[in-house]
Amino acid sequence: MRDLRDMFVIARREFLERVRSKWFAVITVLGPIGMVAMVLVPALIAGQGADGAKVEIVDRSGVIGKPLFDKLAQARWKPAVVPAETPDRIEMDRIRDHKINGFVTIPADALGGGQILYRGDNASSQVVQVTLHQLVSQVVQAERGKLAGIPQDKLDAVLARPNFDAQHTNGETEGASGMASFLIAYMLAFILYMVITLYGVGVMRSVVQEKTSRVMELMVATVKPRSLMAGKILGVGGAGLVQITVWLAMGAITLAYREQILGAFGVTGGGPALPSIAFGEVAIVLLYFILGFFFYASIYAAVGAMVSSEQDTQQVQMPVTMLLVIGVLCLQMISNDPRGSASAIMTMVPFWSSMLMPMRYVLGGATLGEVAISIAILVVSTVLIARAAAKIYRVGVLMYGKRPGVRELIRWLRY
């Protein structure tokens, strides 16, 4: 009873210390904005890459130059057709002197399969590559059609883009845009990874700081180290839970009003169909966050107890970080094949289930039964890890200076 009260008093202190700090407010509010920015900014920058690109066309076929010029001008590039006999050397010099971005060389036999080559300082840009490839293909196909004597209206009908879409489903759920499903699930997993890492490391740092500020001796004289560790994890985790809840709420609101928001930016139509996130899915995300956090926080607390300064933590936490990174690397695998056996195995292993299972479930790859089994495994292993961590913590918190070896750690576990 007393231990429980101690634990809550300690948890309250840890929680308030975090929630009251300016950084907490800043990260809570700006975190999602930052995440969105991380996705959007590169896309925007990439999109800008092609606008106004100065491209010269060396047309030795005599037919492709003009229509390609029109298409490029439509795409708001700044094309120019130069005489067909212009040698490459001169064009290369113009690139070197920043006169143009690049030039397209169209050989005489372009319609018959000769290679159309673009050389330019922006050829590494995805947008430039895709745009040029598309436009050149359209022009070449249209010219081939003319050469074959196909009337313009029939040609347009043949060349019209087919309407294609990919939707994600497991046979039970309604189809949703594959891309959007992946993005949502990926975001969830990534948020879990970030919060678990952020707050797990927070627990570790908090333990190390108690050592460096020497308050540890007062604390272990006052309460059981077990209560201290549990309170710390609870308090730090509580702060994390507040943060992830705010983030999820912001995400949900954004999704609910996304048409209005997109409209404000001048985008109409609302973009691709998003998978709806049900309350049950949110509950599972939060449950996995809590369990995953307790699991990793216990490990991090033990790591904190093993070292005596912030510098030392870098090395000792490496194996833990590796475990988490393996989880992140598996995200792609889960999203590619949520129902595959590798996915099934990874979402059962406690090191990774907290990160991967919510994604797999949202993608419809796991049944509720599988979720239940994975949660059970995670709960049992969290209890075991927490017990072991408490023992390491009990002995380790007052160690200053030397770091224990593996043999010594095993001895601590037997205490």
Next chain:
Amino acid sequence: MTPALVVRGLVKAFGNHVAVDDISFEVPRGVVYGILGPNGAGKSTTLRMINDIFAPDAGEIVVLDGLRPGSEAAQQIGYLPEERGLYPKMKVAEMIEFIGELRGLARAEARRRTGAWLDRLGLAQWGSNKVQDLSKGMQQKVQFATALIHEPQLVILDEPWSGLDPINAEVLREVVDEIRASGRTVLFSTHQMEQAEKVVDSVCIIARGKKILDGNLKDLKQREAADGLVSLGFGDAASRATADALLADRALVADRRAPRAGDVADCEVKLADGVTAQQLLAALVTAGVSVRRFEVVVPTLHQIFVDRVGASATVAERRPEVA
């Protein structure tokens, strides 16, 4: 009434090093009890075992009414650790309240008493500052408040004078006197004998993990005085010469040394076994020595300590006592 603390046959080793080697002592209620010893004697290790920070390898600790070290005993104990340390980012008042709550006070009560302690220690206007914004001396006071906030029956202070300026040392002495006056018990450790002598009722001297002696300070002093240490002063040069010859007699005087610094005596002698101070005085008078000063020396705690532990053990600790 049960003693405030009973320690029996306490042993604690770290690897091959035996830090505490079969130490026993008993602290009665309502006294100020000092554990004295040079650095590395095992004082802090002993106090840590009483505070349930280390588990003893052998022996027994009974706190107050039959409690073992642990969370129940912790409610009755106040502790000033040798490693001073507080949460640097916490507000001063909240830090004290926090420990008060963990030591069993209700939150409102902890808050009320914190206010009183901040006033008492002259920190009233610092309550809402962060601990890290305070000077070392002020942090020291906050640390004291965390040890006393819950009015514990047993107050354990590990090296309480280290880092204290003379004014705060005086505040500490007042607080210790108050605790004793209210019938509660203080157990402290130090190597600063002069500070200890001003406040202790009883002591336990330990060195290299072993107990050297313990008991009531007055009894100890009388016992040591009975060993026959006499401080002498002579009227003139002729008397001094006469006395020198007399004091060289090994049957009468076992040892002769220079007077202590600041003493106006000519010399200090230790009587041979079986010789009383009375006999020495008679011998001097008979020889016609003009005696200006004749005092049976009651040794200071420091002297007892040096005599028993050996001067070598205290060399390192001398400096702070002078300062």
